[in-house]
Amino acid sequence: MGKGPQEATGEDRKVQEKLRKSGEIPRHIAIIMDGNGRWAKKRGMPRIAGHTEGVESVRDIVEVCGQLGVQFLTLYAFSTENWKRPQEEVSLLMRLLLKAIRDETDRLHTNNVRLKAIGDIAALPREVQDELSDGIEKTQHNTGLTLALALSYSGRWEITEAVKRIAKDVSEHRVSAADITDGLIGSYLVTAGIPDPDLLVRTSGEFRISNFLLWQLAYTEIFITPKYWPSFRRDELYAAIRDYQGRERRFGMVSEQVHSPGPEQKSLLKSFIKSVTGP
Ligand code: FPP
Secondary structure (H helix, E strand, O other): OOOOOOOOOHHHHHHHHHHHHHOOOOOEEEEEOOOHHHHHHHOOOOHHHHHHHHHHHHHHHHHHHHHHOOOEEEEEEEEHHHHHOOHHHHHHHHHHHHHHHHHHHHHHHHOOOEEEEEOOHHHOOHHHHHHHHHHHHHHOOOOOOEEEEEEEEOHHHHHHHHHHHHHHHHHOOOOOHHHOOHHHHHHHOOOOOOOOOOEEEEOOOOOOOOOOOOOOOOOOEEEEOOOOHHHOOHHHHHHHHHHHHOOOOOOOOOHHHHHOOOHHHHHHHHHHHHHHHOO
8 A cells, every 4th residue: 555645635625736736835844833831821721731732733734744745844843942941841841752753653654754853862861762763764765744853953053063073074184174165064964965944934923043944044935923833733834835835035136037037047046046955
């Protein structure tokens, strides 16, 4: 039996078909999942209830991205700064994460999803690391959506680590300083091999990047919604994609160059977009 995302049904299927026809589906969507605590507080519930409901949103968004043919979905699940939260919340979050990976790996696998983790994975509790590597190994040959979980991740941490490794390779003569280009830097980042995000979604109405994918977001379209993450479900994602389809991505050029380029501009544009988003 072929593997693939469970097909959308009924009205939802029609919405997805319409969305595919109305424009391009972003190849890579990155999401800052924010507002779990406020969602819970508004309902008089403990913060962890917001995180638990947030897992339901993760499940829905992963499913719909697979159905739409999104190739990469990167979720900011735990930042380097999140370690500073009260110890009780950190440990509950780690337990929730462990349970979510344990419970969801089989479903991800049947849906042809390839699991990845980006960040300082060695800083996570041993059992989370083990569960993650099992899930990554099991799904490594899947060819549908790549789901990258950013865990103990921050953009500055990632860039610092890359600089250290480049400096080491220069000092040991594996790389010459003259060879340092943005492409080379990209290949030292934890996202090497993943194209830059086309669309960044941030929930809970904050207008911040919060140390997420600082290098990779250079030309990404940003969509901010006031919805808290536990209330962000497929209809909100459809709205974000519709909004994205109405944007004009110029990559620093002018409108005419993007829309009616001459042969020289065409090839310039092609190689530039390739350098930004990957092959
Ligand atoms: C931000 O809300 C959310 C987090 C720090 C954690 C996100 C984690 C999950 C949704 C659960 C596990 C994820 C996966 C991938 C299975 P917040 O706590 O900062 O909310 P607030 O700003 O309202 O306080």
